[in-house]
Amino acid sequence: MLAYPLASLAQLCRLNAQYEERTSRVIVDWNMISHTTKTTYILLKSTDAKNWTEVVTDKMLRNYTAEDVFDYDDRVNRDQTYYYRLRIIDAGKKTVAFSNTVTVSTEADKTTWVIYPNPVNDVLHLVYEGNNIIKGVINVTVQDITGKIVIRFRAASTNKKLEIPVSQLRKGMYVVQIYIMNEMALNQKFVKQ
Numbered sequence: 226m227l228a229y230p231l232a233s234l235a236q237l238c239r240l241n242a243q244y245e246e247r248t249s250r251v252i253v254d255w256n257m258i259s260h261t262t263k264t265t266y267i268l269l270k271s272t273d274a275k276n277w278t279e280v281v282t283d284k285m286l287r288n289y290t291a292e293d294v295f296d297y298d299d300r301v302n303r304d305q306t307y308y309y310r311l312r313i314i315d316a317g318k319k320t321v322a323f324s325n326t327v328t329v330s331t332e333a334d335k336t337t338w339v340i341y342p343n344p345v346n347d348v349l350h351l352v353y354e355g356n357n358i359i360k361g362v363i364n365v366t367v368q369d370i371t372g373k374i375v376i377r378f379r380a381a382s383t384n385k386k387l388e389i390p391v392s393q394l395r396k397g398m399y400v401v402q403i404y405i406m407n408e409m410a411l412n413q414k415f416v417k418q
Contacts, residue, residue: 254296344416351387361406
């Protein structure tokens with residue numbers, strides 16, 4: 226049994242990623258906020274958000290501080306979507322939490338959305354981190370594993386931060402989708418605790 230709740234530990238780190246088209250690199254950075262339990266991390270990467278490979282491992286267990294900022298330069302291919310997340314490990318080498326998952330598209334003019342926390346208890350945050358202006362209304366849906374839409378709403382294109390209340394949902398796996406001008410900008414799974 227863990228001495229700390231998984232959801233709170235997952236919120237202790239914040240992962241960001243930015244694609245640099247000129248150099249064909251994704252710059253991934255993250256920080257770990259202070260916590261009383263010693264932990265370490267593994268940076269994971271995927272091209273399908275299902276199969277993950279380890280990219281960077283910090284082998285040292287420590288109490289991180291908010292000033293501990295880490296980064297990784299990842300050479301990537303164009304016209305591909307990449308997913309990054311952190312696996313947080315305790316002293317017993319057990320996975321105790323995952324960070325938010327960041328989606329990065331290397332396709333021209335694609336939008337970049339980040340969702341967190343994942344798993345989520347009350348409110349799922351959707352943050353637009355793209356450089357392009359959003360043209361059109363933002364349509365958001367949340368589906369259960371059977372494909373049934375359980376949440377649907379629209380937001381103005383000026384919104385770069387959206388909050389979805391999910392406390393009323395049953396525990397389990399869901400998919401959040403964002404459509405802008407009938408094109409999918411995000412299709413990501415999340416877990417409701």
